[in-house]
Amino acid sequence: MISREQILEVLEKYDKDKITVGVIGSHSALDIADGAKEEGLPSLVVAQKGRHLTYAKYFKLRKTRDGLVKGFIDEVIVLDKFAQIVDIQEELRKRNVIFVPNRSFVVYTGIDKVENEFLVPMFGTRSLLRTEERSEEKSYYWLLEKAGLPYPEEVRPEEIDEVGLVIVKLPHAKKRLERGFFTAASYKEFKEKSEKLMKLGVITKEDLEKARIERYIIGPVFNFDFFYSPIDEEIELLGIDWRFETSLDGHVRLPAAQQLTLPEWQFEPEYTVCGHASSTLRESLLEKVFKMAEKYVEATKKYYPPGIIGPFTLQTAVDKDLNFYIYDVAPRTGGGTNIHMAMGHPYGNSLWRKPMSTGRRVALEIKRAIELDELDKIVT
The missing domain is CATH 3.40.50.20 (Rossmann fold)
Known part of the structure; x- marks a missing residue:
């Protein structure tokens, strides 16, 4: 280093x-x-x-x-x-x-x-950038655990029947920057889908063996774009965004009956990010979000001194009881910040006037x- x-x-x-x-x-x-x-x-x-x-x-x-x-x-x-x-x-x-x-x-x-x-x-x-690699022993999951922050628990394939719906996280076989993610609600479905996706060339056996399998949080997703200033020693919420993903977003716009008629090569949606949209959050939940950010910042100071500097994004899903689960962390500029370009976002703008x-x-x-x-x- x-x-x-x-x-x-x-x-x-x-x-x-x-x-x-x-x-x-x-x-x-x-x-x-x-x-x-x-x-x-x-x-x-x-x-x-x-x-x-x-x-x-x-x-x-x-x-x-x-x-x-x-x-x-x-x-x-x-x-x-x-x-x-x-x-x-x-x-x-x-x-x-x-x-x-x-x-x-x-x-x-x-x-x-x-x-x-x-x-x-x-x-x-610089040292925090490696935490984005899910295969690393000290990935962002390790850091979230040290910080006492909520994240979807990891699941072994044979446990899927007990847990219910899971998401399998691994890279796309050909488009390495993109995702080869898929969901499964049973071990049988996991085996069938993984074999089908390998056959279609979407994922590889090697990546599947190292994949992160975790409980799927059913609810909306929010990417919280934060900024930590070492000069002021303060955390700022600059904005919130969410993603457009292909071909997932196309699938969800189809009626269920139509989805079931899709051919094999179109049946399983992909999760390739192609754009972002701006969002806000119910005000009563903002304090929860800031507290999560504060815990993350303190953990980075302890385990990755000098700690986070500047922008970082906590990517979350919210369940029916309004509990947040952090499913990804970007210890640098988030992928959705182009929505802020030139005009900012309500949170950052109101903070800085x-x-x-x-x-x-x-x-x-x-x-x-x-x-x-x-x-x-x-x-x-």
């Missing part, structure tokens, strides 16, 4: 008046770049050839013929593959980049390289750290 001391040595050589916000061109990059622009900081997006036009053309900063300013991304570096970002880290350091990690960065670069080779100051907590997206909040914390000479508090 690259030590914080090594990162602070790099930071010492930076021109603090020319800090640039860097991000990989995927996931939540638009939100991060837009937020940097709102706070007057330059942005640099590292994109992959074939997926670069969103950043290098459509949202790139430029002027119209009559002098109007359009777009917000200042600079783009296009690589053949995202993983080559490790090869340009010296260039990033020369440009005084503080890098904002997202899930795509970790997946495409590889967690080992992120931890041991990417010697660029990172906004957030102005549009406050997650991207803008990241940029604001960087600016404050520069002004207070406390950059060491926000990077690892």
